[in-house]
Amino acid sequence: MSIKKQFVKTKPVCKVTFSVKAEGANHASVIGDFNNWNVAEGVLSKLKNGTFKGVFDIDKDAAYEFKYLIDGTFVNEPEADSFKWNEFAGNENGVLVV
Numbered sequence: 001m002s003i004k005k006q007f008v009k010t011k012p013v014c015k016v017t018f019s020v021k022a023e024g025a026n027h028a029s030v031i032g033d034f035n036n037w038n039v040a041e042g043v044l045s046k047l048k049n050g051t052f053k054g055v056f057d058i059d060k061d062a063a064y065e066f067k068y069l070i071d072g073t074f075v076n077e078p079e080a081d082s083f084k085w086n087e088f089a090g091n092e093n094g095v096l097v098v
Contacts, residue, residue: 023050032066
């Protein structure tokens, strides 16, 4: 799993690449505050090596809670910038700072 950030000088966004290795999985999405926890807006593409990957333009100068949803199971990104307890989920969410 990994997160890569590329700041765009001409726009107030950061291109964030999310990659999660999930061999054997059929579907993966990244969901969070930046896409209103909408699975359809965070769909990741499956690569031949079993990794799911996607690039998203995310407004910068903010922090966002997020998780991966892999075949119906919520998974945290171990390389998140930090983690925050979420009462609604009863679990920690990863935090992305851009």
